[in-house]
Amino acid sequence: MIPLSHCTGFLCSTTSIGACRNLFCLGNRVPFLQNRCSGQERRPQRKRASCYRVCSGAVLQLAMATDDELCIYQTKDALAARLSKEILSLVQDSRGLQASENEQVFVVAVSGGSMPSLLRTALSDQPEAMTRLSRALWILVDERVVPRDHPDSNFRAVRDALEGLVCSERILGFPPDSIALDTSSIADAYAELLRSKGIKPENIDLVLLGMGEDGHTASLFPNDEANLRSAPEAKFYIGIDNSPKPPPRRITLSMTAIQAAKRRIFVVTGKGKAKALSHIFQEGNTKRLPAGLVQNALWLVDADAASEISYR
Numbered sequence: 012m013i014p015l016s017h018c019t020g021f022l023c024s025t026t027s028i029g030a031c032r033n034l035f036c037l038g039n040r041v042p043f044l045q046n047r048c049s050g051q052e053r054r055p056q057r058k059r060a061s062c063y064r065v066c067s068g069a070v071l072q073l074a075m076a077t078d079d080e081l082c083i084y085q086t087k088d089a090l091a092a093r094l095s096k097e098i099l100s101l102v103q104d105s106r107g108l109q110a111s112e113n114e115q116v117f118v119v120a121v122s123g124g125s126m127p128s129l130l131r132t133a134l135s136d137q138p139e140a141m142t143r144l145s146r147a148l149w150i151l152v153d154e155r156v157v158p159r160d161h162p163d164s165n166f167r168a169v170r171d172a173l174e175g176l177v178c179s180e181r182i183l184g185f186p187p188d189s190i191a192l193d194t195s196s197i198a199d200a201y202a203e204l205l206r207s208k209g210i211k212p213e214n215i216d217l218v219l220l221g222m223g224e225d226g227h228t229a230s231l232f233p234n235d236e237a238n239l240r241s242a243p244e245a246k247f248y249i250g251i252d253n254s255p256k257p258p259p260r261r262i263t264l265s266m267t268a269i270q271a272a273k274r275r276i277f278v279v280t281g282k283g284k285a286k287a288l289s290h291i292f293q294e295g296n297t298k299r300l301p302a303g304l305v306q307n308a309l310w311l312v313d314a315d316a317a318s319e320i321s322y323r
């Protein structure tokens with residue numbers, strides 16, 4: 012349990028939910044509501060969480076004993092604003108990768124899917140953040156094995172979404188000449204390229220993760236047990252040949268590398284994610300959905316994605 016002193020707000024009863032700006036629930040993955048007065052715990056029930064909409068504009072925060080934090084936003088813009096605040100504070104606090112004696116570089120790993128455009132929303136009109144990020148290096152959480160100009164390329168998605176904000180030379184994709192190799196060799200070539208720039212899993216400052224409707228994250232998919240375990244000897248990037256989400260050939264940060272990074276932030280939006288999210292946060296992730304296996308992450312989600320998380 013998180014010590015109560017760490018919490019700045021409590022939910023005493025569901026009737027007071029509308030008045031609360033910050034609500035903290037305690038528990039291990041499955042959030043419990045704690046009655047401040049009696050200390051009594053109550054398990055959430057699978058009821059519709061219409062109460063979230065009562066706290067219009069408010070943030071519902073669930074702090075878990077695992078050090079995960081789940082923050083629910085009413086709108087994508089509010090979520091993007093929190094993301095930009097988080098990034099700014101990480102860049103301010105980070106000592107960064109020591110690229111040379113006088114140069115510190117912040118390293119961000121970005122997912123594909125909706126992440127690049129959300130990141131653009133988060134970083135647009137943020138001159139302070141962009142000044143601080145001007146020396147950052149942007150790497151890919153995962154990449155589809157396609158040429159860089161292919162519509163499926165995550166490199167292209169990140170480059171196009173951040174055009175005008177980030178210089179394309181500072182976005183690192185896998186070496187184009189490795190594309191003809193098998194996925195495992197492409198993954199090794201990418202890891203080697205990053206290592207040649209001093210980037211190792213443990214000096215990635217921030218990993219920005221999405222989650223698919225099936226609970227996958229990066230290109231780590233459900234039931235791929237061999238790749239879902241964290242292991243000290245695991246590789247930096249791994250090759251995937253049978254991704255259920257097309258295209259099938261991909262490379263991805265390994266679970267171990269994701270876990271080794273300094274900070275993990277999930278961004279999850281849309282009703283399509285509601286079941287997986289509720290499974291992870293309310294049912295203890297018994298199905299071992301990959302996103303739910305990532306530890307110590309900040310989850311920024313919208314009300315649609317959180318619509319199946321409910322409380323008594």
Ligand SMILES: O=C(O)[C@H](O)[C@@H](O)[C@H](O)[C@H](O)COP(=O)(O)O
Binds near residue numbers: 124154223227256
């Ligand atoms: O390249 C990819 O396929 C991704 O990196 C993948 O893991 C993505 O982040 C999720 O599928 C969520 O995608 P959405 O944000 O588009 O739902």
